[in-house]
Amino acid sequence: MLSAILSPELGRFALALSCCLASMQFALPLLGAARRRPGLMRSASGFAAAQLLALVVAFACLVVAAATDDFSVANVAENSAVLKPMLYKITGVWGNHEGSTLLWCLILAACGGAVAAFGRGLPDALRARVIAVLGGTAAGFELFCLFTSDPFDRAWPAPPDGQGMNPLLQDPGLAFHPPILYAGYVGFAVPFAFAVAALLEGRVDAAWGRWVRPWTVAAWSFLSAGIALGSWWSYYVLGWGGYWFWDPVENASLLPWLCGTALLHSAIVVEKREALKIWTVLLAIATFSLSLSGTFLVRSGILNSVHSFANDPARGVFILMLLALVIGGSLALFAWRAPVLAAGGLFAPFSREGSLVLNNVLLCSVAAVVLTGTMYPPFMSLLRGQAISVGAPFFNETAVPLAVPLLAAMAAGPLLPWKRARMRPLLRRLRVPGALAAAVLALGAWGLQGVMPVLAAALGVWVICGAVADIAGRVGWRRDPRTLPRRLRLLPRAALGAALAHAGAGVSVLGLAGMSQASHRIVEARPGDSITVGGDRWVLRGVADVAGPNYDARVATLDVYRGHRLVAVLHPSRRHFPAQDQTTGEVAIHTNLISDLYAVLGDEHPERGTVVLRLHRNPLAPWIWLGALLMALGGALSLSDRRIRVGAPTPARSRSRELRTPALEAAAAE
Amino acid sequence: MTRKSRRLWLVGACALGLGSATTLALAAFRQDIVFFMAPSQLLAAEPAAGRTIRLGGMVVAGSLHEEHAPDGTPIARFAVTDGQKAITVRYAGILPDLFREGQSVVALGSLAADRSFRASEVLAKHDETYMPKDVADALRRSGKWDPRFGPPPSAASWNNMTAAARPATDRPVAADAPGAPAGRS
Incomplete structure (x- = not known):
């Protein structure tokens, strides 16, 4: 019907x-x-x-x-x-x-x-x-x-x-991954449209910034959640035990995220201080351009990726023309009209604005190296006919060193006052986070392998503690503890959201540090064999046939013992889909949020009575996606801020209220 | 803080950021670019040991041998050919689900001293009809396949197209029963 x-x-x-x-x-x-x-x-x-x-x-x-x-x-x-x-x-x-x-x-x-x-x-x-x-x-x-x-x-x-x-x-994870990811990609069309409209109008003011920011936050939250979901999917479906492969498609989603994160922060400066206007307009154009290229370059067949859908030359030409029109047109408009936009308020290098500029410079530098690494192979194959690829080592050696100062500055930025800051009060408020990060650095140097993981662990703690210190300072934690919950409720939700998102980034970084310590083994085992991985004893109990709705599965049963205690029973399986004549591996994961036990069933060798197993122990793995979820939630919390919900642009009043938070009072009293 | 000094300071910050990004990228490009090579190119060029290469070609039907190291780690050996030369690939790990003898494969690794290829990663993420672009290009260059004249030659004929001796096998070859997962007889 x-x-x-x-x-x-x-x-x-x-x-x-x-x-x-x-x-x-x-x-x-x-x-x-x-x-x-x-x-x-x-x-x-x-x-x-x-x-x-x-x-x-x-x-x-x-x-x-x-x-x-x-x-x-x-x-x-x-x-x-x-x-x-x-x-x-x-x-x-x-x-x-x-x-x-x-x-x-x-x-x-x-x-x-x-x-x-x-x-x-x-x-x-x-x-x-x-x-x-x-x-x-x-x-x-x-x-x-x-x-x-x-x-x-x-x-x-x-x-x-x-x-x-x-x-x-x-897979349920992938079923809802595209809509969320697309909501993120496409959501950046709104800041882009605002930027183009502002260029046409020749005017960017605080009200413009106040309108652009929530849309950017919404798109950014969706994109963060979408990227995390995709990464989680590749972790538990592809069964390689990894979470990020620097594949062109993954990079294509990371690029607008990096640029969008920069936009999110520079829009704050436009809203509060009417500075960085031209730059913010350019960032809005760049972010959406990267979103468009991200979704469609992959489909035009230019980027050779494992994710790409079947390609068709007619599609590629159409898409490239469309991209050239949208991106080229908006950039031409920018070149023509940007000089009309008046420059904004002044600030000292060491100030909130200065820290946001640093954030923008570093995020854009990371985006630049990721873009270079992603686009270099197609350009080389086009220009010189050389088939090359740029793998994870390139991105690890370029993006990670740039992320270190970014994270280091991330804890301090929100604690700085607008216009001009002083070092003494900042250092005083960063005493506790600094001490904790130093303790983690010392502990990590003793317990973790490698330099970067130790640094990442310390930076993760530093960022989380910085976010806590920010909220503690704003809420005035030294004052009457009985009214603390009320004061916490009265804080602007945008500030709480920002702190939550920053803490989420710290949690993700801790997850990355933990995952660098993962251990795994690939073994060929008989039923009854026991295998030791990272201190746990795995026992293969057996392999059985199970029928599914549109597949037949072979399911292994694995007991995991820590000492003599049974910790988990895992059932990794392999599914054969007769319709497509394809076999997929179903990873079995047992998590206690501190570490993941992760098992993959490989080939069977009936003539020897053995199966191949890949067993992983992944410390702190869930934190990577948990942190991303916190970032997205932080964005959502910030969107529920009263100023945005009410939506009326009332610049003078809301700004003066913002300035009178206890933290700044304390800073002013120094 | 005047407007001029602010601009100077902003430009300085941007230059520092982009400068360090460029430096890092150039330094990483020197060692981290991975070239794609077909077996004949790889054997002709003989890159330095330890240099990461993407090797692509067709898996010679019947060349897959599976054994395992003393600690139980499974080791797969198979030959990859572009129709001119074949090279033995040694891979410690689980072959991907879509790995088939007689079909295209991409292996990431380096050339060992004995002129065999040590793979750290084997990719066969495509269905029966699809061939990675790099592999298709390599096959076209070697003159073994012209896509204008139809699909790639059947898997069985790859054995005769390479000079490498075909190792004896006691198992039915996956290519004879298309679609049967390799390694399960």
Whole structure:
């Protein structure tokens, strides 16, 4: 019934309609803003809502086609199958190129709708221009979707059953990874649109910064969560025991994150001090450009990656033209209009602004080396025909040394006052974090292997303690302890969120330090054999057959003893999917949040009665993703700040309140 | 703090950041670039021992031998060919699920003194029809496959295309029963 209404044809029509609406959303409000016609300017919201609605219908049609096994749709036939569980039939919609492009457009339209809905307090012209820029971008990608990757293409004759999706993708973590990641990627379209609108308008002020920051925080939180989810997926699905491989696709998601993190911080300076305006506009353009390149360069076939979907030259050319238009156009506009933007407030190098500049310089340097390492191989193969690759050692040797000063400055930055800071009060407030970090440094030098892990452990503790010291100073922890919870509640949520995000970064760094001490062994074992890994004794009890919904599995049973105590029973398995004739390994993980026991079942050798096992002990592994989760939560907490919820731009009052926090009072009293 | 001195200071900070990034990148490029080579190129060039190379080609059907070290670590030996030369690859670890004899593979490692290849990582992350771009290019260059004339030659014929002697095998070859996971007989 539903499939009769929401047919693929309706879907394609809705997609085409949304493309027309997006073009109108681009042209009319821009015209209205240029000619000062309030009616045309206000039409932006209507177009944004209509475009979103059309895309929701298109996406629903594709979901219905996938859920009802309509194999006459080529995309469904290629990626779904009757036997696939329902959850994966639905999430499989965005597990392929066409469907994920549609999802991408849908999220972009949702951003436009969100600006229309939440942006009522914006000046008319600015809102019209922002929504128009979002519409223009959306129109381009909807054209791409229609012309080169139509998800509603029919297959003739319709096959009786689909080919099914890659079994590696049949996993709950990956099912929700793309929407979250795309929300992050696409979310940066809003700061980008604000930047382009500001260039068109020729004005950037504190109100602009106040609008840009929450959108950046939201996109950044989604991107952080998305990257962490992807990294976690590769940890527990790929079964290599690692969490980050510096693969081009991973780098492509890291680059906008680095740039977006810089943007997040420089937008604070615009909001509070009206300085770094031109730089912030440039960062907003760069972040979205990197997001676009990240999602689409991989698909154009330029970056050779294990993740890439099947490539098609027509797609690549279209995408490159689109990227050139969006990125080149916005940069040209920047070059033309940026000098119009007036320079802002003055500050001393040693101040909050100065620390945020340092943050920006270092983050952009890390982004620059990651970009170099990612783009060097395709350029070399293009220019000199040399097939080369740049692996993890390059990134470890370049990005890590730049991250060390970044982390070192991270604890101090939030403790500095605006405009001009003094060393003495800062040192006094960093006494405790410094002492703890020094203690960890000493302990680590004794207990950990390698220089970087020791340094990372100390820096992680330093950053976490710095965040705690920041909150303790703001809340005035020396004063009456009975009113402490109330004072804590009265703190601006943005400050709490920032501290939480900083602490999250520290937790992640501690996780990285712990993972560097991981131990693993690969053994060929018989049932009954016992194997020692990192102080634990693993006993292989046996291997059995288990049938799944669309696969057959071989499941091993492993007992892990620490001393004589049974700590865990693990069941790593191998699944064979007859539909695709593929075998995947299912990793078994037992975690107590301090360390992971991680087991992979390899090949079996029935003639010898043995199986190959890979056994890992990964200390602090969950902290890596836990820290990222804290960062995303910090972003969410900061978004719930009263100033943002109320949303009215009231510069003078909110700024003076900000200045009167106890920490700054204490600093002023020195 | 005047506007001028602030600008000077900002430019200095940026120059310092980008300068150190450039220095680090150049220093790392000197040693960390990994070249992709086909077996014939690798044997002709003979890079220094310890230099990391990405070796790509087709796994010679029937060349896979699995044994294990005294401590139980499984060791796989197989030959990789580009149709001109074949090289033996030694890999301590679990071969990926998609590893098949007669299909393309990429191995990361270095050339040992005995002119065999010590792999630290073996990648075969692709389905039966897909071939890594680097491997396809290498095969095209060696004249063994022109994609304009259809799919790559069948796995069985790779044995005859290489000069390397085919090691005796007592197991059915995975390539004879396409899709059967290697190593499970």
